[in-house]
Amino acid sequence: MTAYTATVTVRLKEGVLDPEAETTRRALERLGFELGGLRSADQFEIDLDADDEGSARERVTEMTERLLANPTLHDYEVHIDQR
Amino acid sequence: MTVAVIQFGGSNCDRDTVRALQEVGVDARLVWHEDGLPPGTEGIVLPGGFSYGDYLRAGAMAARSPVIDEVRSLAEEGVPVLGICNGAQIGCEASLTPGAFTRNRSARFQCERVHIRVENAGTPWTRAFETGDVIEIPIAHGEGRFEIADDRLAGLEYENRVLFRYCTPDGEVTEAANPNGSKHNVAGIVGEEDHVAMMMPHPERVSLTDIGSTAGQGILRGFAGT
Incomplete structure (x- = not known):
């Protein structure tokens, strides 16, 4: 078994309105910053032991599809590092 | 007809819903989610509130709790299920109905x-109304914007599964009458079969004769049978 840390990034699908990001963008502009756009995402770090990177990825992908992301709203990326 | 109103930690419209159901002559009782559904459950409400503190996404945690598996199997057997507000968020998260209610x-x-506006008066929840009838009703949510892929929404509309749309007092579906940015003003939908319904507005808050409007009673009578 090898120790891994999986980093899961969950973000809204393109075209899905993100009112919080829009509010944050406006607040940055009020602070005097210039920016072209702002997107927000959730990031989860999951520590786990697995036989290899592939099985770690498989388990984390299932976690993401069953809970961390909502397929109606989100796309996601899974990144695996040895710990 | 005994309706189980399922309480999660953070539910806060559960008692109101029991009282409103009793007001329309439906036997209803509170059921703590960890206790499971009692034998003889003939109807289910997922009530409003903030189950699990809205952690992750509104409804996400409750939708994965064991009692929802029981809800799913009873729904498949034809037991009517109504999700209101947080209950609707839970129902969509559990895929009892398509789409999602978000920020x-x-x-x-x-x-x-x-x-x-009543979009389909042919469901148990709307048979007290005519298609096109307008109901004045409260909303109370931070995550009530109905979101779904355009092609799936078109499919729902084709199958006549939109139950209610936000509208003007005259029944016009306009962007100005859309309080939360829901796609096509959708306020409530039904599942693959129409005995499963999810809606963001609160019929139980307009159902007690003593405190005014009873416009929501017709919806709750969906549990009363024909």
């Missing part, structure tokens, strides 16, 4: 009276 366009919690 309001305003990015704020909104508690206000709105108008909704």
Whole structure:
């Protein structure tokens, strides 16, 4: 078994309105910053032991599809590092 | 007909819903989610509130709790299920109905009276109405914007599964009458079969004769049988 840390990034699908990001963008502009756009995402770090990177990825992908992301709203990326 | 109103930690419309159901002559009782559904459950309400503190996404945690598996199997057997507000968020997260209710366009919690138009009067929840009838009803949510892929929404509309849309007092479906940015003003939908319904507005808050409007009673009578 090898120790891994999986980093899961969950973000809204393109075209899905993100009112919080829009509010944050406006607040940055009020602070005097210039920016072209702002997107927000959730990031989860999951520590786990697995036989290899592939099985770690498989388990984390299932976690993401069953809970961390909502397929109606989100796309996601899974990144695996040895710990 | 005994309706189980399922309480999660953070539910807060559960008692109101029991009382409103009793007001329309439906036997209803509170059921703590960990206790499971009692034998003889003939109807189910997923009530409003903030189950699990809205952690992750509104409804996400409750939708994965064991009692929802029981709800799913009873729903498949034809037991009517109504999700209200947080209950609707739970129902969509559990895929009892398609789509998702997410952050309001305003990015704020909104508690206000709105108008909704009955889009399909052929369901148990709307048979007290005619298609096109307008109901004045409160909303109270921060995550009530109905979101779904355009092609799936077109499919729902084709199958006549939109139950209510936000509208003006005259029944016009306009962008200005859309309180939260829901796609096509959708305020409530039904599942693959119409005995499963999810809606963001609160019929139980307009169902007690003593405190005014009883416009929501017709919806709750969906549990009363024909």
